Amino acid sequence: MGNVIKKLVIGLVVGGALWGITKALEFPTVFQMLFFAYAILGAAVFILLDAPSLKPLNGVKALGALLVFYIVLCVVYIAGASLWPQYDPEDEKGKIDKILKPKRAATEQGKAEELLARAKALDEQAKALAARIKALGGDQAPGAQASGGAGAPPSTTGAAGGDILKIGEDQWQLQECYNCHKLRGEGGKKRGPELDNIGSYLTVDDIKQKILDPKSWMAEGFEKEYEKGKMPDKYKDLMEENDVIALASWLVTFKNPSVNTPKPIKKK
Amino acid sequence: MNTWQRGLLALCAILALFGGAAYAQTPGAPPVEFPYTGNRTAVWIVAQLHILFAAFILGAPIFVVISEWLGYRKHDPRYDRLAKEVMKVTVILYSMTALTGGLFIFVLLATYPQFTTWLINHFFLVFAVVYPLLFIGETILLYLYFYSWDAWKGEKKARHIALGVLLNLIGTITLFVIDGPTSFMNTPVKAEGVSPAEFLATATLWDKIYNYSWMPMNLHRLVGNVTFGGFITGLVAAYMYMAAKKEDERAYYDWMGFVGNLIGVGALLFLPFMGYLLAYELCDYDASICPYMMADQLSMFFEMQGAMVGLLFLASNYYIWLSMKRIEGVERVRMTIFAPLVMVALPFVMTYGWTIFPVPDPRSLAILVPLALLPVVLGRLIPLTVSSRTIIKVGFLMVVIGDAIWLTPHGFVPTGAKLVAELELPSDWNFLALMPAKNSAAFTLVFVTVVNYIIYNRAIGQGTIVWGKIDFVSQFVLVFLAFTSIWTMGLMGAVRSLLRKYFHTYNLLPDFTAESFTPTLSYSAWWITAITVAFYVVVSFAIFVTLRPTEAKGHAPEGSPAPAGAK
Secondary structure (H helix, E strand, C coil), X not given: CHHHHHHHHHHHHHHHHHHHXXXXXXXXXXXXXXXXXXXXXXXXXXXXXXXCCCCCCCHHHHHHHHHHHHHHHHHHHHHHHHHCCCCCHHXXXXXXXXXXXXXXXXXXXXXXXXXXXXXXXXXXXXXXXXXXXXXXXXXXXXXXXXXXXXXXXXXXXXXXXXXXXXXXXXXXXXXXXXXCCCECCECCCCCCCCCCCHHHCCCHHHHHHHHHCHHHEEECCCCCHHHHCCCCCCHHHHCCHHHHHHHHHHHCCCCCCXXXXXXXXXXX | CCHHHHHHHHHHHHHHHHHHHHHHHCCCCCCCCCCCCHHHHHHHHHHHHHHHHHHHHHHHXXXXXXXXXXXXXXXXXXXXXXXXXHHHHHHHHHHHHHXXXXXXHHHHHHHCHHHHHHHHHHCHHHHHHHHHHHHHHHHHHHHHHXXXXXXXXXXXXXXXXXXXXXXXXXXXXXXXXXXXXXXXXXXXXXXXXXXHHXXXXXXXXXXXXXXXXHHHHHHHHHHHHHHHHHHHHHHHHHHHHHHCCCHXXXXXXXXXXXXXXXXXXXXXXXXXXHHHHHHHHHHHHCCCHHHHHHCCCCHHHHHHHHHHHHHHHHHHHHHHHHHHHCEECHHHCEEECHHHHHHHHHHHHHHHHHHHCCCCCCHHHHHHHHHHHHHHHHHHHCCCEEEHHHHHHHHHHHHHHHHHHHHCCCECCCCHHHCCHHHXXXXXXXXXXXXXXXXXXXXXXXXXXXXXXXXXXXXXXHCEECCCCCCCHHHHXXXXXXXXXXXXXXXXXXXXXXXXXXXXXXXXXECCCCCCCXXXXXXXXXXXXXXXXXXXXXXXXXXXXXXXXXXXHCCCCCCCCCCHHHC
16 A cells, blocks of 8 residues: 555656646646646556555456456447547538538439429420311411410529639638648648748739639748648639638638748649 | 357348338338437437447457467467457457448448438449358358367367458458448549549549558558457456456456556557558548548547547556556666657657658658667667656656647637637647647547557566456556547547548538538437447347356366467
């Protein structure tokens, strides 16, 4: 027992020291707690190393001990996993809905087009039938709804509504560009260049080209062979053209010369 | 389990398989809605169970045949007995693999009929011809191998071992073949400047199989299966040790537990690097996968993985420690002082070195290799030694430190988007959360374990091992290792599947259902635990029905593994 207390005290002292050092180094409290926990884990390991031998168990006692052991493991693993910060799926659901909406619509549109084609074929059959009835002398064939092309689709030219810059910003979030690029001091892990001054170097068309063909432009300092393929070559398939233009239009507004955005070099 | 019982299980598997296929042929059949779990979780449960059984039946025969060969070479009947007992359990679990495999297809067809049909169409030759033929071939070989055990002994033992090698060859090819469609879902074929759908239309079957993550996944699964098989062997040994009533039985199962753990840990040493290779290829395929894994939605899954791997290394080294305690004369074993010195220096020097020369850079090895070999070289020149007990204790300290480095996150947030200063590492210490530090932590765990096994080996050479007298708590360590390795496998399996994000096949076939989001770690942990428990119940049952009657009837004398001419 004295051995256990001794190691526990050492663990507490080391943990306390780590707490104090990390506090002095301005680690957030949660990290101070984590380092303290590491020290306690270390103490537990060393207590276990010198623990007295366990007497052999048989029969029902062994079975009971096993069951209890399994229950403890299940509880510890579930509780351990639940203690970590949990991602909220609701954050993602909205994004996924927005990203997949055009693709889903495309799928439904495909079905709708098929239905329209079938309706058109039926219509032609009906017209042919009406013509045959008329040829046989019947004058009661229904008149074609030919009163002046009423079926023309409404114009979509005025439907461009909405703020294109807002759509561009939305796309920045939806495509999670912030994972690699820093902008307005947020996001980025140095995987890609900081973009606060990108508008000073590139036009909307240039940025669009870069998004659709990532190797068309390379930023200075990102030219190593293993960095060339870092930007995924997938946005041409994932994004609608209008969304790419909106994103490029939004990015081109960033012209902050105080941020050292590396100069892009045209490669294609 | 009798032959008719195995046949009944196989029949159920076939019924499930063809029933599922027949159901999917029903015109206009809407997808089934699984109550409570939802469709995605239902597929997850069945797929994970199938993978666990499959991993064992593919991994166990690898070391079974090695064990049989060792028995033959060393004239030690214990190896032959171990091989045969593990094979008995494997045969039962083979039926469960077929059953869960059939069930998997049934559930997949019922819940995602369009996607399943699409995938089958792309890999028709694999699903309709190659895989069934391999499966049938493996079934024949497995049963032939098992049932010819006693008949092909003595002079015919070499023939039996050759059959085992052939079984493993077919098993490995089966694994590689089915990894084709599985890895394709993560990293479908692509070419620069061409849309994935267009390229897919012109791609050959080999193009689809030989995708970015195929070979890394093959290697990762192959090594993982051996690890898993080793730890399950340890579990078998622990159960039997607890149930043993005679000293000789206890001695045998003590030895079996040690061998199972040795195999498990031996393969485990390679696993972090195989996992790293797989992750590297995934990130190379699409760099956006990397932050999704390590910094965003799945970052906490990797924290949990760090905790689990740390526990596995702690437990396996603890088992060595317990094993050492029952070796008479262990106190005489000493080792060069440079071994613990390198242990202590390793995480710090490597983190610094690999920050300057990141891993793809060959210069990274210029730091690692000399450092790892330092105890061997300097140990010969400077004869300063320390006791094995001290080295192992320093090793434990470094395992804790290594695990601490592995576990320390960049921020205590589930996604990078929610990072605030109060939850983030200070910028000067951010290196603790970067890959060089994580790699050095993994290497420290591996280095310490290797040193401990070298010490153990010396202890066996210099002292006398007393089998059957190991601390009883070691049996719980073996149970713990098996449970934890299965749990970790479930966790990483979930991660690999979730990497497809909201796609059935990444960037190609979107999942339009409402379930295509990333679940929480807590939710995942519940299901991973449930799957692990379900698997454990079946494995425990398999061990009970196969090995208990043998003990009750008294163990039959082992077939002599030695060739007749050698006697």
